[in-house]
Amino acid sequence: MSVTVFYFSGTGNSLVAARTLSARLTEAFVVPLAGILRAGKKYQVQTDKTVFIFPVYCAGIPALVARALELVDLSQTSYVAAIANCASSAGAALDIFAAELRRCCNKSLAAGWVIYMPGNYTPLYGSDSPDTITRTLRECDNRLLEIACAVNQGTVVDYALPMPLAMLTGFLWKINVSCFPYMQKRFKAERTCTGCGLCAKVCPVDNIVISSAGRPQWLKKCEQCMACLQYCPVEAIQCLWWTKGRARYRHPEIAASEIIAQKRMPEVNRIL
Numbered sequence: 589m590s591v592t593v594f595y596f597s598g599t600g601n602s603l604v605a606a607r608t609l610s611a612r613l614t615e616a617f618v619v620p621l622a623g624i625l626r627a628g629k630k631y632q633v634q635t636d637k638t639v640f641i642f643p644v645y646c647a648g649i650p651a652l653v654a655r656a657l658e659l660v661d662l663s664q665t666s667y668v669a670a671i672a673n674c675a676s677s678a679g680a681a682l683d684i685f686a687a688e689l690r691r692c693c694n695k696s697l698a699a700g701w702v703i704y705m706p707g708n709y710t711p712l713y714g715s716d717s718p719d720t721i722t723r724t725l726r727e728c729d730n731r732l733l734e735i736a737c738a739v740n741q742g743t744v745v746d747y748a749l750p751m752p753l754a755m756l757t758g759f760l761w762k763i764n765v766s767c768f769p770y771m772q773k774r775f776k777a778e779r780t781c782t783g784c785g786l787c788a789k790v791c792p793v794d795n796i797v798i799s800s801a802g803r804p805q806w807l808k809k810c811e812q813c814m815a816c817l818q819y820c821p822v823e824a825i826q827c828l829w830w831t832k833g834r835a836r837y838r839h840p841e842i843a844a845s846e847i848i849a850q851k852r853m854p855e856v857n858r859i860l
């Protein structure tokens with residue numbers, strides 16, 4: 589039995605979840621959705637099973653995940669599951685993902701799980717303490733062990749919210765994510781910016797260019813993934829006045845180079 593594990597990650601949590609899950613599956617291929625989208629080519633899944641792992645955004649899914657689904661051919665896979673990775677509440681993320689899966693790939697979601705990882709949305713809150721982060725990541729690791737057993741067995745798991753709640757949450761999610769591309773005006777780099785260009789490199793959708801004066805400029809296709817803000821080595825990036833003085837968060841084991849690597853088109857059948 590082989591499994592394709594697709595992921596998208598702004599700050600490393602979903603990447604670690606994808607790797608942890610894969611290590612516990614019989615044979616798994618970890619594939620970045622950002623790479624597929626950037627290459628703009630159809631990706632045909634050749635494994636029996638497929639799992640998608642993504643962060644929850646505004647009680648729904650990242651817009652990037654919905655767009656990448658349009659490039660994924662799941663006709664040869666028989667079991668599709670999803671893991672919504674959130675800080676506190678997944679809202680209707682699995683219901684929204686299931687609807688997009690039906691629309692783009694004509695497939696039903698057989699199983700859905702929610703996992704809890706540290707929050708990364710600094711415009712609303714600062715990072716948890718190191719102890720809390722360690723505890724949350726350990727609990728998540730245990731949960732992924734259970735999920736891996738279920739995937740290995742092809743278990744069907746109900747994930748659906750009551751219909752009216754899913755529809756209302758889905759409607760609000762759509763409004764929120766449609767504003768994201770225009771939130772580029774909220775970002776700015778402070779004078780401490782060294783012009784290193786790392787923010788442009790980690791951006792999964794190439795939404796940042798470095799000006800001739802050596803300063804980052806944000807374009808109009810932001811996903812709000814927080815990679816630029818969290819990986820800036822001198823914490824020079826602020827989102828309005830909301831992030832100033834707040835502790836940043838990115839997964840402690842994931843280096844910027846690994847976030848940059850998700851932009852590469854995956855080689856078919858390569859195990860990471």
Ligand SMILES: Cc1cc2nc3c(=O)[nH]c(=O)nc-3n(C[C@H](O)[C@H](O)[C@H](O)COP(=O)(O)O)c2cc1C
Nearest residue numbers: 598599600601602643646647674675676677707708
């Ligand atoms: C734009 C945005 C919106 C978010 N919305 C939610 C949310 O609705 N509920 C929640 O529990 N966490 C929310 N989060 C937190 C992330 O889902 C969470 O920290 C996740 O583990 C990040 O995964 P990543 O490191 O793979 O990007 C949000 C984060 C971002 C950047």
Ligand code: SF4
Nearest residue numbers: 781782784785787820
């Ligand atoms: S990562 Fe930070 S220091 Fe480097 S260019 Fe971007 S804002 Fe400036």
Ligand code: SF4
Nearest residue numbers: 791810811813814816
């Ligand atoms: S500009 Fe920053 S927040 Fe927006 S998509 Fe790029 S890395 Fe993510």
